[in-house]
Amino acid sequence: MELLDQARAHVDSGAFFTELATLVAYPTVSDAPEGRAAIQAYLDDVLTPALTALGCEVTQHANPDPAGGPFLVGVRTEDPGLPTLLCYGHADVVGEAGAWSEGRGPWTLTAEGDRWYGRGTADNKGQHLINLTALRLLLADQGKLGFNLKFLFETGEEIGSPGLTEFAQQQQDLLSADVLIASDGPRLDAATPTLFLGARGGIRLTLDADLRPDAAHSGNWGGILRNPATTLAAAIASLVDGHGRVQVPALLPPELPDSVRAALADVVVDAADEGWGDQRLTPAERLYGWNTLEVLALDAGNADRPVNAIPGRARAVLQLRYVAGTDVGGVAPAIREHLAAQGFPMIDVTADVSFLASRTPVDNPWASWAKSTLDAVAENPVALLPSFGGGLPNHVFTDVLGLATLWLPHSYPGCLQHAPDEHLLAPVAREGLVLATALFRAFSSAPPTLRR
Structure with a gap:
């Protein structure tokens, strides 16, 4: 079976759902003391074995900020001469903000149609599981990745990523890479594969x-x-x-750069209230560029x-x-x-x-490489957004580590992250696994001119 068909089959078979249910069951809430034990167990029981299975040497690091939890880093070195990919995810989730509907619970994965309900399904366990699974499928298919891999997990993104900047400053050699590919936040909409380059x-x-x-x-x-x-x-x-x-x-x-305006020219935002915001800008420009x-x-x-x-x-x-x-x-x-x-x-x-704004320039060669790679396998044209509307610690990777950043989200705006009834859409997870697998496979043959 061809690799991308394997990715589709992995979701269709129920294997991905079963694994995600295990991840959701850990109440890894970072803004409550009782969540610390669950976070540690998640690192030990879930993420460390997952990274070890990818051939990574796994190390856990104390947070330089006492307000934050530990960091987990996995490193697989196939050949120092190969390109190096840095991935990122966060193990923590938000606390509860009210009762879930229809008897659902935050720590039990529940399928209702195409919606998979559970805390962390969209933010961020479902998303980093897709990327870990894509890497696992690629390794099993080829017997190698064809590149060096580094995977960083933090445990306090939902409380503002305390200590992440300091950790990156202290561990620049450990985290050095050619580019970051990570997943968080939503797509433009459920039907539109999306690549964004930074965050407000x-x-x-x-x-x-x-x-x-x-x-x-x-x-x-x-x-x-x-x-x-x-x-x-x-x-x-x-x-x-x-x-x-x-x-x-x-x-x-000071301005809306021409490159940003051009990137957003064909992006349609359907949910804008008429007459709200600066009418000299399009809804997409107001949301992603202003x-x-x-x-x-x-x-x-x-x-x-x-x-x-x-x-x-x-x-x-x-x-x-x-x-x-x-x-x-x-x-x-x-x-x-x-x-x-x-x-x-x-x-x-x-x-x-809170989070600092940052973005990789729209005309960065990594951006065009990633978009063309994804367009070749996506069901619909890929939307390229200069920034996504919310906050992420993107500045740590652009400003501290000096990397181009490519964010491939596996969620959508209606996922109810941070609210009761958070969910992941099965079709988005299915396509997300295909896109991530294709992007990782292509990374090993990325043009040498892209490397740092």
């Missing part, structure tokens, strides 16, 4: 109008005391208007049981999703300066940067 970053902004310790009766004080909720609402509207358009130029990137400022939470008084009083304090949490090229360090100072100029110096602004 995120800055969480807290705006706090703390004007007085107590609420004041609105009849006795209305009209003479500043209302922090009204003040905060107006301040937010001066930053981003009621149609989602950012009003402060310092919160935007910045957005979103209000995540508002707090003043008690909306469930309001009283006739002016609240003493109002707070809001906003998030700037930003692309590479944005002046990250200038965001909070620009907001403070803007709010002061608008008459709101009483609002305190704090900023917390």
Whole structure:
């Protein structure tokens, strides 16, 4: 049976589902102390044997940041003269955010039609299992990979990848490679195979109008005391208007590069609300090539049981999703300066940067190589996205390790990751295994000019 047919048969036979069920059963929650034991067991019982079966020498490394968990690295060296591939995945999952439907549970894989429900099916166990399986199929078929392999697993991606940057800085020789190929995040949609080259970053902004310790009766004080909720609402509207358009130029990137615009020209985003966001940009450009400022939470008084009083304090949490090229360090100072100029110096602004934005240039030769390889075997044309809309530690690979990054996602936007009823689509898993197998097979014969 030809190799790609073997990949299809592996999913159709139920073998992939059975293995994924084992992975899902480990409650590897990284934001709860009780998840640490499950994470360690997952490394020991699942990932180490999987990497060993690929002929890797496996080492576990302590995290330089005490807030994070350990790292696992597998290295298979066939010949120092061969190209070296670095893969990445994360063993941790998010905690529970509510009840699952129809009696489902997060730690039991449940099939209903084409949907395979379970925590981690989409983020990230199903995705890294596809890549591990593709490598295993390739090795069994050829008796060799035809390249050197390095596989890095972290255990704290869902809490912001603490220590990953420092670990990569300390272990540059261990993690050196010619390119990164990894899987996380969603496709453009369920039917469209997707390759993305980076990720937007995120800055969480807290705006706090703390004007007085107590609420004041609105009849006795209305009209003479500043209302922090009204003040905060107006301040937010001066930053981003009621149609989602950012009003402060310092919160935007300097430009939309022509290469990014060209890459997104044929990308269709169907779910865009009419009239929302900067209408000078297409929905794809707004989502994958530009910045957005979103209000995540508002707090003043008690909306469930309001009283006739002016609240003493109002707070809001906003998030700037930003692309590479944005002046990250200038965001909070620009907001403070803007709010002061608008008459709101009483609002305190704090900023917390999570993932940094980064991307491999669209015209990087690895990008065109990967797209042409995938187009040759994909059922539909492959979408090439400069960045995906969410956050990933892509900057560790581009900025610290100096690698081109190719992300081949095996999920889709409706997968409900981080929510109840997270699921993997069986057709996406099937095609994903075919695409990953084809890409890994092609890597051994990638042109020497692509190598570092």
